Amino acid sequence: MTVSTDIAEMARPSGARVYLSPVIDCFDGRPVGWSRGLRPTSELADSSPDSACAALSPGEAPAVHNDRGVRYRTASWIERCESHGLRRSMSRKGTSCDNARAEGFFGLLKQEFYYPRDWSGTTVGEFMDELDRW
Numbered sequence: 691m692t693v694s695t696d697i698a699e700m701a702r703p704s705g706a707r708v709y710l711s712p713v714i715d716c717f718d719g720r721p722v723g724w725s726r727g728l729r730p731t732s733e734l735a736d737s738s739p740d741s742a743c744a745a746l747s748p749g750e751a752p753a754v755h756n757d758r759g760v761r762y763r764t765a766s767w768i769e770r771c772e773s774h775g776l777r778r779s780m781s782r783k784g785t786s787c788d789n790a791r792a793e794g795f796f797g798l799l800k801q802e803f804y805y806p807r808d809w810s811g812t813t814v815g816e817f818m819d820e821l822d823r824w
Contacts (some may be wrong), residue, residue: 691752692716694791695738697730697761698799700817703810708818710799711735713742714791716755721795726818735761736770743774751775757789799824 694714701707711734712724723742727734739754746752754776756762762778771778803824809817 691746691750692755693722693742693752694755694789694795695735695762696756696759696789696792696796697735698796699730700800700804702814702817704814706814708814708821709734710796710821711738712792712795713738713754714795716791719791719795719798726821728814730761732761732764732766736764736766739770739774739776743776746774751777753777753779755779755789755791 692715694716695711697709697711699707699709706728708726708728709730710724710726712721714720715722722745723738723740725734725737725741754771756779758779761767768778770776803821812820
């Protein structure tokens with residue numbers, strides 16, 4: 691198994707921002723886990739593999755592709771990957787082709803979920819609940 695991850699921002703009409711850190715299966719493009727929050731923190735990035743790895747079979751060790759941004763070079767991210775047995779991609783920093791599956795997922799998410807709706811009447815909590823249901 692190979693997965694891809696990144697963090698996307700969705701601005702709300704109120705000015706608040708919601709950040710999503712999914713783990714995307716590179717085979718079928720589906721999210722296998724994610725975390726969401728109000729800030730693009732290391733904790734947000736670090737927690738997304740937990741939900742994705744919960745469904746792994748014993749001995750499975752997926753490769754994880756990301757753009758090696760600041761959140762994916764921290765000691766906590768490296769430790770999290772090692773604790774789950776994940777193999778990290780080793781390309782140059784900022785190389786977006788490594789997380790192309792995640793970027794494609796963000797495009798789909800924004801076209802199908804985010805842009806078609808008027809979010810002005812929803813709270814941040816309601817928005818995040820809708821995001822989880824999608």
